[in-house]
Amino acid sequence: MFDQCVALLKQRGVEKTDIIDCVYYLQKRYIADLTLDRIEHYVDSVLNKREVQHAIITGIQIDILTEQGIFADERFNQLIMDDYSLYGVDEVLAYGICNLYGSIALTNFGYIDKVKPGIIGKLNEHTTQCNTFLDDIVGAIAASAASKLAHDREKKA
Amino acid sequence: MFDQCVALLKQRGVEKTDIIDCVYYLQKRYIADLTLDRIEHYVDSVLNKREVQHAIITGIQIDILTEQGIFADERFNQLIMDDYSLYGVDEVLAYGICNLYGSIALTNFGYIDKVKPGIIGKLNEHTTQCNTFLDDIVGAIAASAASKLAHDREKKA
């Protein structure tokens, strides 16, 4: 299911390198010699987790179906389409990912979700594609990889 | 959106009285003089919360679309259809509801989700309708109403 998730993200405009960039953004201030190669290992590890994969496929599917106007209630469909700030279910799914990686992952997510660096900002500004779940999922994967990186680094220290 | 949620639950086979029965099941051992009328007030209060309403409409919509085989990946569609125990996104949505009502709500949910009293058991045994999200949503609403009831009771005591 790993390949399927990577392909699905790509299809919606997110390359793995985009996620790696977000992790770098989060961790560069703590780790002087951080390399993109090392980050990739952690992003892959997060993408390999079953519950993360289920959240990715489910969330992106909701985005796609919303684009197709498939929600029975039109107003509700529009509310997701507009990434209405009080909708909340997109963040709930993202926290479902972050929770697996501990409290640092949650803090990282909250930060990245407000600052919107790189791809997260781009997804957010999209005018035709619905990225309501996608931007939070990408943020959650990056936040989780950054958390795992921080924890592993300490173990070795 | 309250009426829409009640109608949607009804359409999928869940009456408000079914949820009230679940709350009664959870609380009867703690409150000797518990009445169904009093419980209804708390179920309504939970159903009135915006984030709960969003979770109800989103979750049930996924159930319906899964029934229609709309998920691009057939295997994934089947996995939701079968309420695969390691899918997890349905519980994540349920926790999104319970978290709003504190730690007792979460404990109540875990218990009711295993024991499956009343309507939750019935939803779970359904063979044609997909109730993967619905049974957890109903459990979460009941668990949350029971938690709010317990907290309010203490305030008055």
Added chain:
Amino acid sequence: MFDQCVALLKQRGVEKTDIIDCVYYLQKRYIADLTLDRIEHYVDSVLNKREVQHAIITGIQIDILTEQGIFADERFNQLIMDDYSLYGVDEVLAYGICNLYGSIALTNFGYIDKVKPGIIGKLNEHTTQCNTFLDDIVGAIAASAASKLAHDREKKA
């Protein structure tokens, strides 16, 4: 218990106006005519919640006992004293507060915890007093009040 919590926060260097300032910092960009009076109402409401009060008293007590070197294991005592970034229990307590106020509260917390505006920055730089739990508790109260404010504002709109 409300008065006790306000007094305890004050005793550790946090005035209610400090928390109000943090909420203002979080919400000013969304609400043009935001007043400090209006924010106070929401901070009070969060401080009035039983589970929040329990978290405040418990967390601050751990801070105080850590200062007194009361943890049996010295290394562990130092780890809390230093607000070791991977300790994590302080954030877990903070999330216990934020969860009650929905996903926006969690995002707000993550952001404020990284940016450390006002009192949160000051608490963090303290050299003699142990503020490991306190800074996260203050952040969580502010993040929760901001979330409640945002939700209520929409209701009226």
Added chain:
Amino acid sequence: MFDQCVALLKQRGVEKTDIIDCVYYLQKRYIADLTLDRIEHYVDSVLNKREVQHAIITGIQIDILTEQGIFADERFNQLIMDDYSLYGVDEVLAYGICNLYGSIALTNFGYIDKVKPGIIGKLNEHTTQCNTFLDDIVGAIAASAASKLAHDREKKA
């Protein structure tokens, strides 16, 4: 820190075999050929996780200090001593553990916390020792080990 946690649990009356029994209680209905040896591997794995260790040491320390009447406010001290059902911070710590192991861990915890099999029931009935945090911590470790076991089993299937 693993050895320290095992010793601390033992000192408070919890053997690793007690936790293994709880996991067995949770999983026996799903896995016909489940052995205690296999479960031990998973309990060890949970006990090896840094955030779990921090929660164990912090929670048990609060129990011990409460026994010694160290909380400044006597009423509050009694409230923890009595494992007051609406205290909630003990469950918040437990959820901090369970969240790391996904949604099944949370459901398992809710169930075990109500049914109180084996050691959890014994801890709960104790009249002199304060086990307010301990019983939830033990439940959370067992629930998490059971969740990890279920996930790994599927991977191999």
